[in-house]
Amino acid sequence: MAGSFERFFSPGKGNGLRATRDCAVSELLTCTEPFVYTTCRRRNRAASVCDNCLRRSAKLQRCSQCKFARYCNSLCQKKAWKDHKRECLCLKSISPNVPTDSVRLVAKIIFKLLEQPDCTSGELYSINDLQSHFKDLNEDMEQGLGHLAATLEQYLKREIPDSSKLPPGFQTLEYFCKLTCNSFTISDGEMQDVGVGLYPSMSLLNHSCDPNCVIVFEGTRLHLRTVKEIPQGQELTISYIDVKMPSHMRQLQCQRQYCFTCDCDRCASKDKDEDMLAGGEEASREMERSLTTLEEMRSQNNLMEALTLCKKLINCSQLPNKNIQQLKALDFAMDLCINLEMWEEALQFALRTLEPYSLYYLNYHPVRAVQLMKVGKLQLHLGMFPEAMTTLKQAFEIMKVTHGRDHGLTQDLMELLGECEMRVKAT
Numbered sequence: 001m002a003g004s005f006e007r008f009f010s011p012g013k014g015n016g017l018r019a020t021r022d023c024a025v026s027e028l029l030t031c032t033e034p035f036v037y038t039t040c041r042r043r044n045r046a047a048s049v050c051d052n053c054l055r056r057s058a059k060l061q062r063c064s065q066c067k068f069a070r071y072c073n074s075l076c077q078k079k080a081w082k083d084h085k086r087e088c089l090c091l092k093s094i095s096p097n098v099p100t101d102s103v104r105l106v107a108k109i110i111f112k113l114l115e116q117p118d119c120t121s122g123e124l125y126s127i128n129d130l131q132s133h134f135k136d137l138n139e140d141m142e143q144g145l146g147h148l149a150a151t152l153e154q155y156l157k158r159e160i161p162d163s164s165k166l167p168p169g170f171q172t173l174e175y176f177c178k179l180t181c182n183s184f185t186i187s188d189g190e191m192q193d194v195g196v197g198l199y200p201s202m203s204l205l206n207h208s209c210d211p212n213c214v215i216v217f218e219g220t221r222l223h224l225r226t227v228k229e230i231p232q233g234q235e236l237t238i239s240y241i242d243v244k245m246p247s248h249m250r251q252l253q254c255q256r257q258y259c260f261t262c263d264c265d266r267c268a269s270k271d272k273d274e275d276m277l278a279g280g281e282e283a284s285r286e287m288e289r290s291l292t293t294l295e296e297m298r299s300q301n302n303l304m305e306a307l308t309l310c311k312k313l314i315n316c317s318q319l320p321n322k323n324i325q326q327l328k329a330l331d332f333a334m335d336l337c338i339n340l341e342m343w344e345e346a347l348q349f350a351l352r353t354l355e356p357y358s359l360y361y362l363n364y365h366p367v368r369a370v371q372l373m374k375v376g377k378l379q380l381h382l383g384m385f386p387e388a389m390t391t392l393k394q395a396f397e398i399m400k401v402t403h404g405r406d407h408g409l410t411q412d413l414m415e416l417l418g419e420c421e422m423r424v425k426a427t
Helices: 074-094 101-115 139-156 172-182 200-204 247-258 265-269 281-299 303-316 324-339 343-360 366-381 385-402 408-426
Strands: 005-010 014-019 028-032 036-039 184-187 193-198 213-218 221-226
Touching (some): 028 200, 036 101, 101 139, 101 193, 172 193, 172 200, 172 247, 184 213, 281 303, 281 324, 303 324, 343 366, 366 408, 385 408
Antiparallel strands (some): 005 014, 036 193, 213 221
């Protein structure tokens, strides 16, 4: 970590990180492991993510004690036992109830602070230094955190029967706030959420809707990479949120979750707002409401029924593909078709997303790279080898910057390109 960036005071923002040397595009500035992490169990309907390595698998072994944690194999379970041991007893004590991700994560922080009192020192920032913005909470938010604190108390009762056994000076509500403002959603190779973790030094990174860095993950490991040239002394920035939203929605999310209003150039100029809302507000709101219904149908595993409705909504809609609600519907239909192995229809929907993705995910963006890779895989599967080669090469040009050539996903992409090249030569 040393040598590439340093902590500094960023005017109007507080703490930040800045480059200590000139950085080129596609540099890996740091790799770091989390202070604590947990799976996003409530977001993973099939519970198909290993609690140790966060990799997806169709066949996972359950912990024989709590019946909640799942692992790829005995090796992953053994590696996880040190951190899972006390958690296991808590999970077992409240079964069949299930703790929220945030309750589980705060409990892991407590266990770690109790077992390793000197573990709070970070290279640039420690967990004790993290900002909570507790004083900025409104009454409803404070009440919600109070419910989480009560749930945590019940969850920990088996291992920590009263507050005197907590780490010295530990304030439960404050730590829930720290999680809200500082945790990172850990995603897999396809940018699907698999976990949530705390990486204290990386919490110094400030937000921009047009950042000069991106964060990607490989397992639990966080990679910070440059996507622009960064001169010495310039602040390093990432995007905290999905930028595929109009400026007022981005600002609202930043204010609600992180207690600041973004004033970057994109927000100030309302860049791409007209495109995102093209087709009319009422039609957009109607599509947004329909997408909520579709999500409920998918959660109940009514995939074919959801696809039928989704196709009807898309076909009847007067919204252009670049409208963000229409774009969400196209993505939704593509994913449903893939799950139902309807490859031709999946490709039709996927191709309609590419132009809007290039419009909203500017420069080098991992989400656009993954979308291009999905389209290329569909084309390859359907025997459209020249088209697949073109699409996969576009994905590679982005991914070698956002992920790096050594990342597992980039390696998979290179294998697909090799296979595609052989198929083209054979035809």
